[in-house]
Amino acid sequence: MFSKSCEYGIRAVIYIVSASKNGERVGIGEICQNIDAPEHFTAKILQILTRNRIVSSQKGVHGGFYLDDYQKGLALIEVVTAIDGKTLFTGCGLGLKQCSETNPCPIHSKFKSIRNDIKKMLEQTTIEELGNSIKKGKSVLKTLKI
């Protein structure tokens, strides 16, 4: 469904929101320990997200990553499109060069419906909402014991 990059990116932003109480910044080391992701690789993904103003960052002592109030309210689809692009929402399920209403592939109508459900779900889910779920202990960002 999502690329590894995207999975790490989503988990990272959720962790940041869940961990940064009152504007505190979270370092890449702490993030990656808590989401069980490779550090340097995830750092690059967070670079993409900061360039796209989906997360904020601060260099130097007491620096790290955080989300401002506007960013917390962003929907998950912003994270996904920044990392994986829009192919999941616009591309043909059978890999035709373009999804077309006039020359559809055989699964077009069924696939389109699912594609739209995914899009809706990602549009309706905010980063903050998922962060709260983690804060309350209702969900996790890494498998506990191996």
Place this chain on the structure above:
Amino acid sequence: MFSKSCEYGIRAVIYIVSASKNGERVGIGEICQNIDAPEHFTAKILQILTRNRIVSSQKGVHGGFYLDDYQKGLALIEVVTAIDGKTLFTGCGLGLKQCSETNPCPIHSKFKSIRNDIKKMLEQTTIEELGNSIKKGKSVLKTLKI
């Protein structure tokens, strides 16, 4: 969503069903021309499908690929699982080592619902049905003009 291998595989079986009138066999060259896929690569995918008894093949003169009546009635999910495995239907949307009801990721319940919709759709769609759509000219297996 699906891997390239799976996209080619699905398009190939649909083409075979749509093109082989009364048990006629279809060669790999003809298949790949009509679904716009790389020949040797697609041949290997069809090998996987024949090993899994999802398509039939015949070597030698007048050989090629075809589907018997039982195979035509198979659902698309058989093709997908043979090529891409079951990860799409069982794996965690955020890439956790395992999807768990007791220790869910933050999007588990929303993702599970979509995952099940995809599964249902693939279970309810038969190869033959999609082949008929092609036969009737209601859909296509490759983008017409580039």
Place this chain on the structure above:
DNA sequence: TAAATAAAAGACAAATTTATCCTTTATACA
């Protein structure tokens, strides 16, 4: 101002997926 810190950025490496080429095996048919 200098040292310490942490993200940004660049270069490189491993792993996986996708794609190509060549040889072998099975089958039909002359």
Place this chain on the structure above:
DNA sequence: TGTATAAAGGATAAATTTGTCTTTTATTTA
């Protein structure tokens, strides 16, 4: 029986994704 044909299979290569390591830049604080 021998030849042509087409799938099966093996080896290799290109491309992409994923992961690691090192250097640079910006910022804080002593």
